[in-house]
């Protein structure tokens with residue numbers, strides 16, 4: 001149920017807000033990023049929302065959310081046309097990927 005809701009939430013939030021640019025949501029819960037792979041365009045925003053009971057973060061080269069306490073969100077705008085993998089440095093088994101088209 002919780003997972004289904006998270007998926008629905010992510011799907012709803014992926015709807016474009018304005019022509020050309022979209023806001024994508026990634027839910028952090030159950031020690032994972034959902035969806036794990038997000039396809040975006042340069043100029044889009046991604047919002048990570050920590051719904052887990054633990055502190056997590058989003059980290060890659062040049063991408064650092066800092067620690068996100070439970071309930072916190074972090075918004076980041078895609079500035080370069082470059083795909084990358086990211087992880088939570090506190091729990092390196094938590095991995096995600098941003099694919100920039």
Ligand SMILES: [Cu+2]
Pocket residue numbers: 055056057088089090091094
């Ligand atoms: Cu974590």
